[in-house]
Structures are given as structure tokens and as C-alpha cells.
Amino acid sequence: MDLHLSKEQEMLRKMYRDFAENEVKPLAEWVDENEAFPEETVKKMAKLGMMGIYFPKEYGGAGADVLSYVMAVEEMSKVCGTTGVIISAHTSLCCAPIYENGTEEQKMKYLPKLCSGEWIGAFGLTEPGAGTDAQGQQTTAVKDENGNWVLNGSKIFITNAGYANVFVIFAITGITTDKRGRKKKEISAFIVERTDPGFSVGKHEKKMGIKGSSTCELIMEDCTIPADRLLGKQGKGFGIAMKTLDGGRIGIASQALGLAEGAIEETIKYTKERVQFGKRISQFQNTQFQLADMHAKTEAAKWLVYSAAMKKQNHEPYTMDAAMAKLVAAETASDVTRRCVQLFGGYGYTREYPVERMMRDAKITEIYEGTSEVQRMVISANLGVN
Amino acid sequence: MAFNSSDTAAFKGVWVFCEQREGVIMSTSYQLLSEGRKLANDLGVELCGVVLGKDIKEDYLKALGGYGADKVYYCNHELLDVYTTDAYTKVICDLVEDKKPEIFLIGATNIGRDLGPRCAARLHTGLTADCTHLDVDVAKYKEFLKTTSTIDVDNTVFEENTNLKMTRPAFGGHLMATIICPRFRPQMSTVRPGVMQTQPYDEAGAAKTVIENVDVKLDKSDIHVEVLEVKKAAKKLVDLIGADVVVSVGRGISKDVEGGIKLAEELASVLGGVVGSSRACVDAGWIGADHQVGQTGKTVHPRIYVALGISGAIQHLAGMQDSECIIAVNKNESAPIFDVASYGIVGDLYKVTPMLIEAIRAAKAAK
Amino acid sequence: MKAIVCVKQVPDTSGVVAVKEDGTMDRAAMATITNHDDLAAVEAALRIKDATGCKVVVVSMGPPPAEGMLRELLAMGCDEAVLVSAREFGGSDTYATSQILAAAIKKIGVDDDDIVFCGRQAIDGDTAQVGPQIAEKLGMPQVSYVAEINVDGKAVTVKRLLEDGYMTIKVQTPCLLTCVKELNDARYMSVGGIMECYQKPLEVYNYETLKDDPLIDVTTIGLKGSPTNVYKSFSPPVKGAGMMMEGADKATVDKLVSILNDKHII
DSSP, X not given: OOOSOOHHHHHXXXXXXXXXXXXXXHHHHHHHHTTOOOHHHHHHHHHTTTTSTTSOGGGTOOOOOHHHHHHHHHHHHHHOHHHHHHHHIIIXXXXXXXXXXXXXXXXXXXXXXXXXXXXXEEXXXXXXXXXXXXXXXXXXXXXXXTSOXXXXXXXXXXXXXXXXXXXXXXXXXXXXXXXXXXEEEEXXXXXXXXXXXXXXXXXXXXXXXXXXXXXXXXXXXXXEEOGGGEESSTTOHHHHHHHHHHHHHHHHHHHHHHHHHHHHHHHHHHHXXXXXXXEEGGGSHHHHHHHHHHHHHHHHHHHHHHHHHHHHHTTOOOHHHHHHHHHHHHHHHHHHHHHHHHHHTHHHHSTTSTHHHHHHHHHHTTTSSSOHHHHHHHHHHHTTOO | OOOOTTOGGGOOOEEEEOOEETTEEOHHHHHHHHHHHHHHHHHTOOEEEEEEESSOOHHHHHHHHHTTOSEEXXXXXXXXXXXXXXXXXXXXXXXXXXXXXSEEEEEOSTTHHHHHHHHHHHHTOOEEXXXXXXXXXXXXXXXXXXXXXXSOGGGSOOOOOOOOEXXXXXXXXXXXXXXXXXXXXXEEEEEOTTTSOOOOOOHHHHHHXXXXXXXXOOOGGGOOXXXXXXXXXXXXXXXXXXXXXXEEEOGGGGGGHHHHHHHHHHHHHHHTOXXXXXXXXXXXXXXXXXXXXXXXXXXXXXXXXEEXXXXXXXXXHHHHTTOSEEEEEESOTTOTHHHHOSEEEESOHHHHHHHHXXXXXXXXXXX | OEEEEEEOEEXXXXXXXXXXXXSSBOGGGSOEEEOHHHHHHHHHHHHHHHHHOOEEEEEEESXXXXXXXXXXXXXXXXXXXXXXXXGGGTTOOHHHHHHHHHHHHHHHOOOTTOEEEEESOOTTTOOOOHHHHHHHHHTOOXXXXXXXXXXXXXXXXXXXXXXXXXXXXXXXXXXXXXXOGGGOOOOOOOHHHHHHTTTSOEEEEOHHHHTTXXXXXXXXXXXXXXXXXXXXXXXXXXXXXXXXXXXXXXXXHHHHHHHHHHTTOO
16 A cells, blocks of 8 residues: 655645635635625636546546545645535535436437536435435426426525525435335435526525635525436436445545644644743643644554545445544544644634634534534444444 | 066056946945955055946046045046946956956945856956955954954964955854955955945055046946946835844734834934834734735844834844844743843833934934 | 746745754754745636636755646646756756756747746745746846736737835836735645646756757856855844843833844834
8 A cells, every 4th residue: 555645746745835825815714704705716726636636638528536636635625615615615515416327318418518617516315304315305306298307395504505506406306116015215416507597596694614615505495407417327326326335425524624733733833922921822731642643643544535535446346444534533523623722721712823713613614514423324334233 | 578467476456346326426435435445555565446337427427536546547428327237348358368467346236146157257267246244354354253252263273375355244144154256356355335445545555545537448338238237226115134223023012013113213324224023913913014024934143133012023133143242121021032032121122212213313322 | 839837845934944954954953845826827827727717837946756747837827847857966056957957948948928937035045036037048028026917819918016106117028027925816626636637747957858958168168157146044042031021011011122222223
């Protein structure tokens, strides 16, 4: 197993870091304070190929690999959790399912515009009555006499929704009966465009963290789309959703990883400057041990995240790897950012320093794209413990 | 006989390029003449000023004698009115080839730093940029090292020669290097404006100085650029790098941003400097980015750096810690800025700064 | 048309400056960066490429690890790179460096409508000499301190900075421009550019490659061929610990000002 980054990956890391430091970090506080979606930053990232990092060039991607994408989310999240999740949701939850399940026509129609950042992508699975439990879906899609699909229902907590042009949406297309005679909802995936008739973006959520990421409700009232918007085969939506979330979890794990690393960096800097009882607080053993623990945990999480990315790249099964990476990275991020705030003391609780924002941003990583509890279910199921 | 820069014995005399803009000699020229005079005295040779321009007032030329020039080579030509690399290089190289000076000093202005290297390349000789100290005499050079270096001068061997010893900072002042050009002449050097002291003006010297009109051979075809316009900037951006004095403000002015900046401006104007700032102030939108000192801003090493309400984050220190004299005013006595400060006052900048302005004003007035 | 850009890899003096025991700079212990003014030159050339589709060739003289910097410039969008590297070139001063770079540029080939770009100066030496000296060796007109560039066919109009203003200068190609970092904000490498940069051509010019050029002569290159030599190098004395003034009242301020006055600081 090669644990070294390639020359290209080293260069990418340097470029991401430069970009994050100069373009993303200066805006992070403003993005949070004003719940502002950093549109200009997204345009700049798109110009550098960061909105389609691991897709082939023929679809407008940058032709790099999954690990290179992971590092981008990580480096952006080090300074701004919002910016990290924008790339992650766009890439993992919209570009990826289209790339992996789309017809050639669908790929040629959507991927170049998504990868170039002309269009932003989002993913609609969660509903008021159905979170991770995809069987609780209520949104329906019915074929009309012209062969078009007509969608009805609503989706909630959709990342990037306010700014997205393309949505991968899941809906019930029928009821099937399994071998044991139980009725099951048949779910299919669709590509919906923002301008499709009957489609609208609803309420914007006010959140604890990642405040600049646009999280909204999607409403479909007789939303009519042509037959060729079906993504993958009819009835295969549940599998597509689960596979997409496997990939998405690597993205969120990278975001969590970045948040933890960013908080540690800020804390190291601060503890070297801040003096208490005549000593820099970095000179206290508590500070040293806390930071040592935090760094060790974060590095452990990093290898889980990177190895999940490499498995995905190599087309090896990675469902459990992604779940483990997300579980460990998210819990590490929450723990580390909370401890960093503690080391900052009173200043850590103020908005003068970024660690309080990082702590708020970190919490969501334990919740979205499968809570930590769901990750544990996935891992234990893969262990055959049931 | 063809010009041969390696025939060192054939070269004699010290020259100073006396730059003019819009017909007026620049003050750097006087500083260089003052310095050149010392070198000429040590060598027992003539000091000459070289002026290129069009219809320069004779008084101005004579005045160069007041700062030490024995002779002024005056190159008067229509095409020398406004600086062009081609015209100036040709005229100067022709003159050097004809008269063969051993030392040629040029002010390190934006024009001097364009002209110097081009001439040195054409004459096949060495050029040392941005010198801060010049010697020909080894004994004097050793005296200089005693106060400015960590070298154990008395127990170090120095090669005896009368080569021009050109000392300049390297790596932003972390190192100093003394450069010589032993095999070729003239020994060329550019000197930063403001580095050398101007000696008092000497009427008798001015009266004595000889002006020699040079027969300029210059034609339009010699010049390959066309100057369309020369324009003075309306609002100058802050020249932090070139500033002799920088008064910077930090997060400590948050209480009254306008008042804090005003105090800094006033102190800067009393000291003859400009206003800088920490990154925090720029990020907060209190002051323009052209004022920022630090790793992501400008790196400065002025003679005096005043830090008002700046805690001294590492990234800021990286941009200013090589300033010659650092004066810090900060409420927090454990602020890292005090670790690099030459003088520190623990106090409220809004109270200390006005007193400082007053006291410096009084001290200057007493001079 | 093409743009040839001279770049230098320099130690990053904005961070910690490592000094060896003998007082010389410990270059090996310091991070390296592409010189700021040179990056502005690269960006200027790339903008001309964006507008005209011209080729951009970057050339650097330095030790073999400078290849890393050249790859980064290729990742920004430059088309070809040349690394001028040889033991014989080591120790060159600005005069000798300009001889070697001029020979390298001749080898790359200068067409009638080409522009050679340099940064104004490098942060390790701050001399600002190599650009103009290359221009002299190539017999080209030069404009230094360039802060704005407009290219119209073979006519190049630039804004040249003075201390208190600027000159607008028109010059014909081929010419050499030295750029200040205020000229532009250099672009980042792009993800796609990084993925391609190791496939782009990078040629190494050594002594053998250039030795037939009349500019390359042992008497004009390297340490021995350099007109200038280091007579002595030394560190400035370590700054003594600072002085914390007692109090913060008028008496304190007066005392400080009188010290500054006595020491001729003000």
C-alpha cells in the first residue's frame, strides 16, 4: 500500500491551500455572519476545475482522482466549512450519480456544465417524513399520456438548493411485492432542472452552522419532466441513492477532517501567543497533551478518509470504509472543535476567533448524509452483526 | 584603441551620475557627490558629476560643485530631456569609454536601476546594486565593520587594496555582503536614495567647479522606444517599502478607528513617514490594503517603525522585525510586539500618541 | 508570437530565515518560492496567451530542484519550460547570469514578434539587474518597472513606474519587459493544469547545450567569469534586547524622545 501522495497530489494540496488561505479564509466570518452563499468563491473554484475534480476530461472534469477531490474539500473546510460542503454536495451528490448512472446523452448534457461550475448541483432524497429511511418516501412520479414524468411531493434540508440548477430527485414510481409477499415502494431517480414547470424552491432553513450553505425545501407540484430525465433504470432509485450516499459520506468525512485540522491549526497558533500566569499557554502540559491527542485522533481519521477515497477510486467495495471514515471523522471533528474552544477559553466562545464557528460547523457532520447512528448500522451490518 | 574594461590601470577618477527630472537635479545626486568626494579624496583623484539633459540651468550644474564635484560633464541634447534607456546608455557608455573613470556611482532610483545594469553589461564590468556603504580604504572599512558586524575585525585578515568595497544588504538585511570588482573598470554601484548623508553646501566649491560640455553623438535612430507621456500620480499609493519611517496601527484602534488612524497620520507626518497597518485593520476594512505590513502584505525595513496597538502576530512581525528602530505602544504588556521592540511603552495609544507627537515636534523645533 | 519568461526560485524570506554558523544563508533549510515579481511576469504572459493564443515558454537558471517550480508554472498554463542548469554556471553574478540566460533565450529562439518577460528583481538579491542586462546581451530594447501592458501586434504600450508617477512608453517587439508584482494578481494553478504539467515539455540546457554560443565563455560565466566577487560577508550584530519604558505619562514620552534625539534616530 502506497501511503505517499503523487507529485500531482502534492501540487494540488499546495494549490488548494493557497486558494483557501487567500480566497476562502478571508470570507469565512462574513459567510457565517450573514448566512451568505459564497457565489464568487464558487465561480473562482469552478475556474480552477474544483467543481468536477475527479471526472474525466471528456465530460468537462479535471481528470484527477477521488483523493484529489477529498483533499479539496478538506483544505476548504479547514478555513470554511460552508465552502467545503458546497463542493461536496455538488460533486458527490449530483455530479457523481449522473456520471455513474447517466446515459451518454445525460452525461454530455449535464456534466460539462456542472464541472465548469456554470451549473450547481444538489440532491433531493430527504423528506419531512423520511430521512435516512428511504422507504418512508412520499414523493411520487407518474407517467402521463405523453410519456412525461409528473412529480409531486416535497424534499427538505436540501444542500445548495437555493443556488442549484440541477437536482437529482428520488420519487416513488410504483409498489412492488417482494418474494415474501410484502409490499415495497419502488423508487426511481430523476434529473430535475430548476426551470422545470411545477418545480420550486421553498423555505430557507436557519441553521446552527455551515450557515452559508443554502439549505432549502424543494416543492414539486405537478412538476413535469421529459421521459429522458429518468436516471438509471426505473425502480433502481434506492440503490442509486445508497451508492450516492456512500460517496457523499467520503465528502462529508473530508469536510469533518478539514474542520478538525483547521481548529487544531488555529489553536496551536493561539496557544503560542496567549500568555497566562506568565507563561504561553502552549507551555502548559494540559495544552500539550490535549493537542497531541487531538492531532493523533485527527490523523487516524484522515487515513480512514483517504483509504475510503482510494478504494472508491480503484472501484473496490467501499461502503463500510466510507461509513467508518464518516463516523470517525465527524465524531473527531465535534470533539476536537469543542476541545479547541475550551483551550481558547473565553475568547473561544466569542466570534473574534474562528473556533466557535468551527464547533458549530462540525456538529452537522455527525448528522447529515447519515447520522453517526446510521453509520454504525452500516458498519455492523457489514460485520454480519444482526 | 578599443575600449578595454580589464585594463584597470587606465581608469582614473570618481564619477557620479546626477539624475535630473524635468530639468531639476535630484537630491540623491547630492548625497552621492558627498560620498564620492570622500572616495575621491582617499584615492587622490578628481570627482566628476555627469548630467544628461536638455538646457539645464547653469546654476544647477554649478551647484554640483557645492557638493564636491571638481568637474561636471554636461551632455546637452534634445533627446536627453526625458529619460530613455537607449539614449542615456549610449551617451554614458561613449563618455566612459572616452574618459575612463575608475568608479561610477548611480542613484538607485527607478531610472538609475534601469540605466546602471544596461551600462555595466555594455561596458563589460560589474555593478553592485543598492549599496549602503562604500569604502576604498581598508582601514576605514575595518572601522566600519567594527560597529556594524559580528566579525572580530582585529583578528581577521583583510586583503589590502584600493578596490571599491561596496557593502549591501542581502536577504532583506539578514546578511550583509561587501562586493568588489577587482578585474574590471569602472567599478559601478547604485546607492539607495537617502542612504548617504549630504554634506553642507560649499559656495567656494560651486564657484570652482568646471563645466565641460560633452559633444553628444545621438540620433533618433539610436532610440527604440517612444515615450508617449510622463505623468505624476494624482493620489499616490502608500510607498511602504521605500518609506524611511512607518507608523502602523493594529486592532488596538478598534475603540475609535478614525481617531486612531488620524493620530497615526499625524505622527507619521511629524516623523516624515507613512501609515502602515496590521492585517486585522485591512480585513476589517478600516484602511486600504496598500497599507498592510506583514507576511501577506509588505515587508518593510524602515529606519523607524512605530507600532500603535499592534499585538505582534507572527505574520506581522515577519514583515517588520528588521526595522532599525521599533517603537511599540500597546496596552497589553505581554504583547509579542514588545519582544522585537527597541523601545516599548505599555499604555493607551490614544493617550501616548498625542504626547509623542508633541514631544517629537518640540525636539525637531529645537534643532 | 511567443512570450519567453525568465523566472527564479528564491528562498522564502517572509518566514524563518535560516543562517549557517559561518553567517551565510542556509538555503537548503529554507522553503523556496517563485519570486513574486517573476510570477507577475508569468501572469502577464499568460494573459497575452489568453487573448492571442500565443505560446508561453518559461526559463529558469538554477539547480535541478528548480524543476518543481517550473512544473508549477506549467500547471498555471505555460506551455514549455527550460531549466538552465550546470556546474559551470554556478556562482554567477548578475552579469554572468545575464550572459547565460541570454544564450538560453537565443537557443529557444526569438522571433520578430516575441516578448521576453522578467520580474523586476528577485527577493534574495534585490538587484534588478539581470533583466536589463539580458536585454543588452540580446540587443533588445527594454522597459523596466512595468505596471501595465497592452499588446497590439508588434506594438507594445506599457506603463513604467516612476517613484512619483509613471511614463507611458511604446516599444516594438522583440523587446524585454521587467514586471513589478503590482502589475497583476497571478492566477492559481488549476486542477486540470496540474494533471497535465508533467506531460508538458521541460528541457534542461546544460553547458554542452549552450557552449557554442559566443556569450558562453569560461571568462564570462560562473564564479570565475563574474566581474564582481564577494570580499566579505557578515551578519549585522544581534539586536540588543529592547528597552521597556517605565510608565506611560508625559515624563516617559519625553524621556523616550530625548533618547531618540540623542541617538539621532529622529
